[in-house]
Amino acid sequence: MTEQPTEPPRISQHAQEIRRLQSACLRALSADAGLELRGNTAWSSGRMLPINAAHLYPQIGYSDLHAYRGASDGMALRVRHSDMRQHQELLPKSSGGRFIFELLEQFRCESLNRLPGVRSNLDNGFHSWTTQFQASALAETELGQMLFALAQVCRSKINGTGLAPEMEDSIEAARIAFPSGIGALAARLRPARFDQLRFAQISLRIARLVDDSIAAHHSNRGSRPAPRRRADDSRFTLHLDVAGEAAAVARAALDPGSKSGREDSRYRAFTRQYDQVVPATQHIRAGLLERYRAEIAHLASQSGINHRFLARALRAIFCYPTPDAWYGGAERGLIDGGRLATLIASPTDHRVFRETHEASHPFAAISFLIDCSGSMRHHAKSIASFLNLTIRALDQCEVPVEVLGYTTRAWNGGRPLSEWRRAGSPQQPGRLNEINHLIFKDFTSSWRTSRNSIGALLHQPLYKEGVDGEAVRWALHRLSENAAERRVLIVISDGSPSDTATTQTNGASYLHQDLVEVIRHANTSRTSVAGIGLGLDMSPYFGDQAVVIEDCELSSDRGIRAFLSLLARLPTLR
Numbered sequence: 001m002t003e004q005p006t007e008p009p010r011i012s013q014h015a016q017e018i019r020r021l022q023s024a025c026l027r028a029l030s031a032d033a034g035l036e037l038r039g040n041t042a043w044s045s046g047r048m049l050p051i052n053a054a055h056l057y058p059q060i061g062y063s064d065l066h067a068y069r070g071a072s073d074g075m076a077l078r079v080r081h082s083d084m085r086q087h088q089e090l091l092p093k094s095s096g097g098r099f100i101f102e103l104l105e106q107f108r109c110e111s112l113n114r115l116p117g118v119r120s121n122l123d124n125g126f127h128s129w130t131t132q133f134q135a136s137a138l139a140e141t142e143l144g145q146m147l148f149a150l151a152q153v154c155r156s157k158i159n160g161t162g163l164a165p166e167m168e169d170s171i172e173a174a175r176i177a178f179p180s181g182i183g184a185l186a187a188r189l190r191p192a193r194f195d196q197l198r199f200a201q202i203s204l205r206i207a208r209l210v211d212d213s214i215a216a217h218h219s220n221r222g223s224r225p226a227p228r229r230r231a232d233d234s235r236f237t238l239h240l241d242v243a244g245e246a247a248a249v250a251r252a253a254l255d256p257g258s259k260s261g262r263e264d265s266r267y268r269a270f271t272r273q274y275d276q277v278v279p280a281t282q283h284i285r286a287g288l289l290e291r292y293r294a295e296i297a298h299l300a301s302q303s304g305i306n307h308r309f310l311a312r313a314l315r316a317i318f319c320y321p322t323p324d325a326w327y328g329g330a331e332r333g334l335i336d337g338g339r340l341a342t343l344i345a346s347p348t349d350h351r352v353f354r355e356t357h358e359a360s361h362p363f364a365a366i367s368f369l370i371d372c373s374g375s376m377r378h379h380a381k382s383i384a385s386f387l388n389l390t391i392r393a394l395d396q397c398e399v400p401v402e403v404l405g406y407t408t409r410a411w412n413g414g415r416p417l418s419e420w421r422r423a424g425s426p427q428q429p430g431r432l433n434e435i436n437h438l439i440f441k442d443f444t445s446s447w448r449t450s451r452n453s454i455g456a457l458l459h460q461p462l463y464k465e466g467v468d469g470e471a472v473r474w475a476l477h478r479l480s481e482n483a484a485e486r487r488v489l490i491v492i493s494d495g496s497p498s499d500t501a502t503t504q505t506n507g508a509s510y511l512h513q514d515l516v517e518v519i520r521h522a523n524t525s526r527t528s529v530a531g532i533g534l535g536l537d538m539s540p541y542f543g544d545q546a547v548v549i550e551d552c553e554l555s556s557d558r559g560i561r562a563f564l565s566l567l568a569r570l571p572t573l574r
Contacts (some may be wrong), residue, residue, distance in 0.1 A: 015537075016537075016547065016548055018065070018068050019037050019539065020544060021068075021072075022037050022068055022069075022071065022072035023035065023036045023037045023072075023543075023544050025069070025072040025073060025076065026042065026072050026075055026076045026079075027076075028076075029072075029073055029076035029077065029080070029118065030075075030076035030077075030079040030080045031080065032044055032079055032080075035076070035079065036543040036544045037539065037543070037544075038539045038540045038541070038542075038543045039537065039539055039540040040057050041540075042075045042079070043543060044079070047520070049075075049078075049079065049084065050084060050087075050088055051075055051078050051079075051106075052098075052102045053074065053078075053102050053103050053105075053106035054099070054103065054129065055070075055071075055074070055103075055106075055125060055126050055128075055129035056071045056074050056075055056106065056125075057071065058071055058125070058128060058129075059132065064128065066121065066124035066125060066128060067124065067125045067128035067129070068125075069121040069124070069125065070121045070122050070123070070124050070125015070126065070128070071125055073113075073118045073121045073122055073125075074106060074109075074110055074122060074125065077109045077110050077112065077113055077118075078105075078106055078109045080109070081108075081109040081112050081196075082105060082108075082109050082196065083196055086196065086197065086200075087105055087196075087200070090200050090204065092204065092207050092208075092211070094207075094211045094214075096147075096207070096210050096211050096214045097204075097207035097208065097210065097211045098207075099147065100147075100150065100203070100206055100207045100210050101200075101203050101204065101207045103151055103154070104154055104158075104189065104199075104203040104206065105196075105199075105200070105203065107154060107155050107158045107159070108158060108189070108193045108196070108199050110122050110159075111158045111159050111160075111190070111193050112193065112194075126155065130148075130152070130167075133148055134148075134170075142177075142217060143214060143217050145171070145173070145174040146174050146177060146178070146210075146213065147210075148171065148174070149171035149174035149175050149178070150174075150178070150182070150206075150210070152167060152171055153171070153175065153183075153186055154186050154189060154206075157186045157187060157189055157190055158189050158190050158193060159190075160190055179209040179210070179212060179213045180209075181205075181209060182206055182209055182210075185202055185205055185206050185209075186206070188202050189202055189203075267430065267431075267469065267510070267513075267514040267517075268430035268431070269416070269430050269431040269470075270416045270419070270420050270429045270430045270431060270432050271416045271419060273415075273416075274409065274414060274415050274416060274434040275434055275435045275436075275437075276409070276434070276435075276436055276437070277437040277438075277439065277474075278436070278437075278438065278439070279438070279439050280405060280438040280439060280440045280453055280456035280457075280459075280462070281452065281453050281456050284456055284459050286452075288459070289452040289453075289455050289456065290452065290455075291455075292384075292452075292455030292456065292457075292458040292459070293451045293452050293454070293455040295381075295455075295458065296381075296384045296385055296388050296451070296454065296455055296457075296458070297388070297451070299381060299384070299385040299388075299555065300385050300388045300389050300555065303385060303389060303555045303556060304556070304557065305389050305555070305556075305557065305560055307389070307392065307393060307396075310389065310390070310393040310560060311393040311396045311397055313564050314390075314393050314394055314397055314399065314564075314567075315360050315397045317564070317567050317568060317573055318362050318363065318364050318366070318394070318397060318399045318573070319360035319361055319362045319363065319397055319398075319399070320360065320361060320363055321360055321361075322359060322360075322361050328353075328354045329351045329354075330351065330353040330354055330355045331350050331351055331353060332353050332355070333353040333354055333355035334353060334354055334355075335352060335353060335354075336352055336353060336354040339351070339352040340352060360397065361398075362397060362398055362399040362400065362484070363484065363485045363486055364399065364484050364485065364486035364487065364488060364572065364573060365399065365400035365401070365402075365443065365479065365482040365484035365486075365487050365488070366394065366399060366400070366401050366402075366487075366488045366489075366490065367401070367402040367403070367404060367475055367478065367479045367487075367488070367489050367490070368387060368390075368401070368402070368403045368404070368490050368492060369404050369405070369406065369471060369472065369475045369489060369490065369491045369492070370383060370403065370404065370405040370406070370440070370457065370492050371405075371406065371466050371468065371491070371492060371493035371494065371495075372405045372406060372407035372438065372462050372463050372464075372466065373407060373463060373464065373465050373466030373493075373495075373498055374463050374464060374465065375494055375495060376463055376466075376493070376494055376534075377460050377463040378551070379494060379534050379551050379554075380457050380458050380460075380463075381458065382534075382551050382552070382554040382555055383457060383492060383534075383554065384454055384455065384457040384458060385554070385555035386554045386555040386559065386560075386563075387403060387440075387454055387457070388447075388451070388454060389555060389560070390560075390563070391403070391441065391447045391450070391454070392447045394447075395446055395447035395448075400443045400482055400484055401441070401443070402439075402441060402442055402443050402478065402479070402482075403439075403440040403441040403450075403453075403454065404437065404438065404439060404440065404471075404474075404475050404478070405437070405438035405439075405440055405462070406435065406436070406437055406438065406466060406467065406468070406470075406471030406474070407435075407436050407438070407462060407463060407464045407465065407466060408433045408434060408435055408436055408464045408465040408466070408467065408499060409433075409434035409435070409436045409464070410433060410434055410464065411464055411465065411500075412465075412500045412501055413432045413433050413499075413500065413501025413502075414433055414434040415434060416431070416432045416433060416434060416501075417432045417433070417501045420432055420505075425505075428505075428506055429505055429506070430502075430506065431467060431470070431499065431502050432499075432501040432502050432505060433465065433467065433499050433501055433502060435467050435470060435471075436462075436464075437471065437474055438456075438462065439453075440453045440454055440456060440457065441453055441454060443482055465498055465499045465500065466493075466497055466498055466499065467497060467499050467502070467511060468491075468493070468496075468497040468511065468514075468515045469497065469511060469514035469515040469517070469518045470514075472489070472491065472515065472518045472519065472522065472529065473518055475489055476489060476522055476527070476529070479527070480527075485526070486526055486527075486528075486572045486573065487526060487527045487528075487572070488527075488528050488530065488567070488570060488572055488573065489522070489527070489528070489529045489530070490530050490531070490532060490566075491529065491530070491531045491532070491538075491542075492531075492532045492534065493531065493532075493533065493534070493538065494533065494534040494535065494536055495536055496511075496512055497511035497512055497514075497515055498511070499511060515541055516540075516541060519541055519542060523545075523571075525571075525572070526572065527572060528545060528570040528571060528572035528573070529542065529545065530542055530545040530546060530547075530566055530567075530570060531545065531546040531547075532546075532547055532548075532549055532554075532563065532566070533546060533547070533548045533549070534549065534550070534551050534554070535548065535549075535550050535551055536548065544569065545566070545569065545570060546566075547562050547563070547565065547566040549562050549563070
């Protein structure tokens with residue numbers, strides 16, 4: 001069983017902008033156009049990079065802008081100056097050894113920088129981490145003090161700079177307790193910084209000494225009570241554990257031909273016999289749909305959105321102008337040869353020109369994929385109002401638009417789970433629930449004729465669990481059948497994939513990994529997949545092609561502008 005993936009964090013609009021700026025800095029400084037941030041980790045061309053130095057992960061809400069600048073510059077220098085595959089092959093197995101080895105390699109890459117502005121960012125970022133460490137409970141432990149002092153000393157040695165007097169005083173006791181030989185090894189790091197392998201050999205010797213010291217510390221500690229935890233300890237970490245699932249995915253990313261897990265870990269379904277694709281209005285009374293439609297119309301009318309503004313904005317994104325007809329009798333434009341006689345007969349009449357009339361024609365199609373898992377029922381009204389406004393405007397622009405949804409037919413596994421148990425409960429069975437894919441609006445229907453279907457979003461019994469990866473595949477397949485030149489899929493969700501029966505039998509990250517893999521292969525020159533997170537950060541899945549919108553703002557002016565900004569960033573629509 002793999003480690004439980006963390007739920008995407010809540011994130012503000014300001015934090016989103018910082019992350020986009022960090023991604024831009026990553027690409028510029030590393031000269032890698034495929035780099036981006038997903039969550040707080042660096043990805044290149046859809047693959048996660050194994051960068052685990054502790055000071056590269058500022059705490060949201062506890063760090064200033066300088067810390068974020070230092071983090072993005074540090075990651076970029078790591079990408080530019082480090083052979084990731086070689087580094088992973090040499091990475092120690094012990095947590096303490098990994099921490100030191102990661103940190104020293106990061107310091108080596110940062111020392112190769114020649115730009116004064118970047119140097120300032122790196123110093124500020126490391127200073128921010130230093131301050132946070134000193135304020136944490138880790139600074140009150142012998143082990144924490146030793147690791148902290150070692151980080152300070154090694155960084156100063158590698159950069160060829162001295163420690164500040166106040167820092168020397170604060171770590172003096174910890175330096176005295178350094179394992180024998182570390183001082184001499186640290187002095188050899190700077191001359192070796194231009195040779196990664198030579199540098200790594202010295203780093204490994206330091207890491208082994210640290211491991212021995214940690215082992216001795218644990219044996220001497222015996223049954224003494226652990227130091228008291230502070231309320232904010234969970235926010236600060238040394239990033240000691242960089243193995244496990246994250247490192248396995250990263251190693252696979254460095255070698256496209258390798259496998260990140262066993263052969264039987266590839267995504268599959270135990271049975272598809274009970275899966276269905278149905279109209280969302282199935283089994284909902286017509287009178288109830290009418291009531292839902294009226295409620296959505298009322299919500300949309302209260303939003304205050306200017307329909308003409310929204311239609312113009314979407315037309316500028318999804319359509320291109322083409323000459324439609326010629327109009328004569330104009331006072332400017334191209335000379336109309338058929339009206340030159342008028343100029344001779346009436347020299348003051350300048351209406352001898354002709355102009356072209358341009359019409360807009362859509363070049364792209366868009367599909368909305370709605371997460372209909374249980375937690376999304378609380379967002380149903382906001383989503384329905386948002387879709388009502390958006391589909392109406394897209395319909396005016398003649399842009400092909402489809403609205404789909406995904407959920408399951410049962411809670412905690414259905415008939416597939418029962419069949420699996422009857423089969424003897426084999427290992428790694430794959431998906432163990434019945435998926436329910438819903439069609440709220442297809443490409444052939446208009447906004448006016450699909451209003452009742454959109455109203456089905458308010459029907460609470462639809463909402464159960466969510467298998468996101470398969471839903472994205474399904475939506476992309478339907479989208480590929482549209483004849484549009486470019487295609488966009490917008491996924492609206494409030495969290496990670498969730499299906500209890502599947503995760504309990506295949507591992508907590510099974511659905512998560514499948515979604516990441518689907519999106520990695522989905523983005524092409526003609527197709528873009530983007531995400532709208534309802535109050536939650538979806539960048540771990542969608543990277544820069546994600547936006548966070550609070551539920552209460554989705555159908556407001558602020559939410560609509562955030563949606564338009566997301567569309568404008570998509571490579572497919574540029």
